Amino acid sequence: MTLKIISSQCTSCSACEPECPNVAITEKNGTFVIDPKKCTECIGHFDAPQCAAVCPVDNTCVIDNAYPRYQAPA
């Protein structure tokens, strides 16, 4: 799995962008998006996904079930 940003709720405040340890977040068409190839759900970096922890709108940075669970490299 990875996290995704629900674009209709994103205020484009950019708070998540610098917090991402994987530089997975960029601005696209006025809102921010997470690159699922880069997102690690912050596993191995922090206790909680940083984008969700700093986001001002609840339930906007959420787990994207379309992707398999991230596996930390052994």
Added chain:
Amino acid sequence: MTSLDVGTAEAAEGVNAAVAMGDVMQKIAEHKGCGTSGGSGKASCGSGAGEGDLPTEIWEKVKNHPCYSEEAHHHYARMHVAVAPACNIQCNYCNRKYDCANESRPGVVSEKLTPEQAAKKVLAVASTIPQMTVLGIAGPGDPLANPEKTFKTFDLISRTAPDIKLCLSTNGLALPDHVDTIAGYNVDHVTITINMVDPEVGAKIYPWVFWKHKRYTGVEAAKLLTDRQLQGLEMLTERGILCKVNSVMIPGVNDKHLVEVNKAVKSRGAFLHNIMPLISAPEHGTVFGLNGQRGPSAQELKALQDSCEGEMNMMRHCRQCRADAVGLLGEDRSAEFTTEKIMAMEVDYDLESRKAYQEKVEEERVAKVAAKQEELATLAGAASDIKLLIAVATKGSGLINEHFGHAKEFQVYELSTSGAKFVGHRRVDLYCQGGYGDEDSLETVIRAINDCHAVFVAKIGGCPKNDLIKAGIEPVDQFAHEFIEKSAIAWFKAYLDKVNSGEIEHQERGDAEIRQGALINAA
């Protein structure tokens, strides 16, 4: 001294005078009750007073900063650039999702800017509005949660427009980490929003804070925030940076507690305290708006401000402006300076003509103060306990120069034998739109100034005149285009004479409503 020299002098002062300023700040902090009586008629000592009341170093810093000097706000304009969208805390009175061009409150902007766009905008505005003296970064998030963008903007502007004062406003969470950088850019005015010093109270205002990669909630979050705010305040005042403290008055949550906040920030050297009414219209979608938390009435707000005055300087002229506001505090010219428009503008930044214009403003200002003093002298010896409020329609410059029907706001002065004291302002809808009266709008105006005995205007139509008289508010138009304070004192003198002769009986007025909601920009 050229404007360039002012910038250089301030830069030097920042380095050399830090120690001396510490002493000055201490003196100011100890300087209690700088007098709402005593005949000077000033609004509150620091924010309203003239040069004579303040140490020269402080006066030089505040005299053309509209937010730090009540007197300056009639003459000088400021602008905010919205380069800082991210925030590191959540407040129950803030909702970042809502964004409307007509919405006038902090945290809301029409478009965010890059530091480069912001620098261009500052030059464009400074060339168009020569009395624009202050650039602030106030969000729409928290400037210090966006440190690279904020400081890059300061860096660009300090190079291209060195005569403009730099200013920022923060929630304080990240402040201790950035005090040295702030001092390095010669930012000599910093505002911290402090709504509590008790974490139990804070837990009702802040659902969470984000600090060092972790979201904290409840009392723990509020404790962290208050500790960082007070530490940051102390670090700034030690460096001689003037600090204003903003507090949102939330009835039943922190209204009584703000007296404690006032003492706490005063003891740490804050220069000015700005207690603002909560904005909580349900349509803004904030937690407080949705759960029915009310804001204070005009009387409740004034009573709290009055009770803190004497403890320290109180700001009463705050318009709770947007993070992209442009112009005098009571006006909003941001629509003239959209990114599209400024990028197309040819900017000719002329320091000399700005300086010449500002010298003219200073002359006007001196004339205003002299007129007030002269009129005040004629009130000497009058003995009366009567204190009353009047509303004034003004476009700025300290003059009664606005038509009743065109006023977007009224300035409120308290009159007594001590003189005329600015105590606030009331926003109103544009009453007159397209040349015909609208009864509902008139009722809105009356509710907003219902605590006033009279309303001073440059001009007023026959119908609203009669309705005001029926509501017990005297419309006064014989002082059109004259100085506000001088005219108010003259009117008050005549009022007292009429009371003394028994011609009229003095009666107390009721409370008034603090208007919320969208600012209608119809012109």
